[in-house]
Amino acid sequence: MFIPLSKPDISDLERRYVSEVLNSGQLSIGEKTIKFESLFKEKLKAGFAIAMNSGTSALHVAVKALGLKEGDEVITTPYSFIASGNCLLYERITPVFVDIDPQTLNIDPKRIESAVTSRTKAILVVHIFGQPCDMTTIMEVASNYGLKVIEDACEAIGAKWNGKPVGTIGDAGVFAFYPNKQITTGEGGMLVTESEDAALTARALRNQGRSASSGWLDHEYVGYNYRISELQAALGVGQMERLEHILQKRENVAERYSELLQRYQVEVTTPKVLPACSMSWFVYIVILPKTTDRNKIISHLLEKGIQAKPYFPSIHKQTSYVNQFGSQSGKFPVSEEMSERTLAIPFFSNMQFHEQEYVIRHLKTALDTEGER
Incomplete structure (x- = not known):
C-alpha cells in the first residue's frame, strides 16, 4: 500500500469543462475565466475576484494594488509557506515577523501592536492550514494605526471568522489552487477585494500592464504575465460547482x-x-x-x-x-x-x-x- 500526502479530487465534470475549452480553441482569456471569477465572487460575496496563474502571483499583485512600496514594513508571520514573505521582498518591502500562538499556529494577535513602527503600512495574515486568524483583534489594530490588511487565505477557501468568509475581511484576500489544496486548477490563484481601484489595478498588472481602456499593445503599467489559462479556469469552474x-x-x-x-x-x-x-x-x-x-x-x-x-x-x-x-x-x-x-x-x-x-x-x-x- 502507498498512501500519498495529498491527492486532487477531480470528477467527470471538470474533465468535460476542460474538453470544452480544448474544442473551442480559446485557451486564454475566455468565458471559463470569466465564469470562474464570477462563481468565486458569488460564493464569497466579494466585490471583485481576479484569477491568476498562482497564489504567489496573486499575493504579489495584492501588495502592488494596495500601494505598498519599497521602504515600507509589513507585519506578518514567520510560520508559513515562503511565498507570504517573498511577495514583500519582490517590492523591497521589509517583512517584520511576529511570533505565533502555540495552540492555533496562527500569528499571535497580541504581539502585533508592539511591532508597529512609523514605517509599518500593512499586516499580512496567513490563515494557516485553513484555520482563520483572530481577525477581530487584527482589524482593530489595523484600524487604530491606519494599516492595510492582506489575508493570505491560500489554504483556507471556505473558512469563516464569525460567519464571514476569510479573504473578504481585510483590504485584499488571496487564494491558491495548487494540487494539494482543497480545490485545484493545477496551478492558479485568485485575488478578491472590495476596492474597485485595487481590482482595476490588479487586472492590469496580471495582464502585462494593460488597463481596461488600453489597446492590446498599450501598457499603462509595468505589469506581469500572471494570467490564468482557460484550461486551468475550466478546472476551477468544475471545482467551484462542487x-x-x-x-x-x-x-x-x-x-x-x-x-x-x-x-x-x-x-x-x-x-x-x-x-x-x-x-x-x-x-x-x-x-x-x-x-x-x-x-x-x-x-x-x-x-x-x-x-x-x-x-x-x-x-x-x-x-x-x-x-x-x-x-x-x-x-x-x-x-x-x-x-x-x-x-x-x-x-x-x-x-x-x-x-x-x-x-x-x-x-x-x-x-x-x-x-x-
Missing part, C-alpha cells in the same frame, strides 16, 4: 482522524480550533512530543508506504532570508519549536477509512518505538 461537497468530504476525513487518534491513544496534539472559526481543512497536522525524532517517524511511515512531511519550516530561518537579514534564530521561539514538531500526515477528500486507520496505527507504532529508545 466546492461544498469537497469541503464536507475533507471535514469528514478530519473528524475520522481525530477519532482514530483518540481511539489508538496516539501521543500527539493537534492545533486548537477557536470557537469563532469555521475551519476549512487543507492538511491534517499533528504536533509531535518535544523529544521525538521527527525524521525517524517520517522514515518509519515511509517504510510502510505512508508519505508524511514537515509543515512548515520558519521563513526567517530559510537560507535566502538568513543571507539577506542575518540569522534571527531564537527570536521567534514558538514558530521555531512548531517548525521542529509539526508533521503533516496523508489527507485528501476521497481518503478511505481503512487508509486512515492504517496511517494512525503505524504512527502509533512509530511513536511507541521512538519512545522506547
Whole structure:
C-alpha cells in the first residue's frame, strides 16, 4: 500500500469543462475565466475576484494594488509557506515577523501592536492550514494605526471568522489552487477585494500592464504575465460547482482522524480550533512530543508506504532570508519549536477509512518505538 500526502479530487465534470475549452480553441482569456471569477465572487460575496496563474502571483499583485512600496514594513508571520514573505521582498518591502500562538499556529494577535513602527503600512495574515486568524483583534489594530490588511487565505477557501468568509475581511484576500489544496486548477490563484481601484489595478498588472481602456499593445503599467489559462479556469469552474461537497468530504476525513487518534491513544496534539472559526481543512497536522525524532517517524511511515512531511519550516530561518537579514534564530521561539514538531500526515477528500486507520496505527507504532529508545 502507498498512501500519498495529498491527492486532487477531480470528477467527470471538470474533465468535460476542460474538453470544452480544448474544442473551442480559446485557451486564454475566455468565458471559463470569466465564469470562474464570477462563481468565486458569488460564493464569497466579494466585490471583485481576479484569477491568476498562482497564489504567489496573486499575493504579489495584492501588495502592488494596495500601494505598498519599497521602504515600507509589513507585519506578518514567520510560520508559513515562503511565498507570504517573498511577495514583500519582490517590492523591497521589509517583512517584520511576529511570533505565533502555540495552540492555533496562527500569528499571535497580541504581539502585533508592539511591532508597529512609523514605517509599518500593512499586516499580512496567513490563515494557516485553513484555520482563520483572530481577525477581530487584527482589524482593530489595523484600524487604530491606519494599516492595510492582506489575508493570505491560500489554504483556507471556505473558512469563516464569525460567519464571514476569510479573504473578504481585510483590504485584499488571496487564494491558491495548487494540487494539494482543497480545490485545484493545477496551478492558479485568485485575488478578491472590495476596492474597485485595487481590482482595476490588479487586472492590469496580471495582464502585462494593460488597463481596461488600453489597446492590446498599450501598457499603462509595468505589469506581469500572471494570467490564468482557460484550461486551468475550466478546472476551477468544475471545482467551484462542487466546492461544498469537497469541503464536507475533507471535514469528514478530519473528524475520522481525530477519532482514530483518540481511539489508538496516539501521543500527539493537534492545533486548537477557536470557537469563532469555521475551519476549512487543507492538511491534517499533528504536533509531535518535544523529544521525538521527527525524521525517524517520517522514515518509519515511509517504510510502510505512508508519505508524511514537515509543515512548515520558519521563513526567517530559510537560507535566502538568513543571507539577506542575518540569522534571527531564537527570536521567534514558538514558530521555531512548531517548525521542529509539526508533521503533516496523508489527507485528501476521497481518503478511505481503512487508509486512515492504517496511517494512525503505524504512527502509533512509530511513536511507541521512538519512545522506547
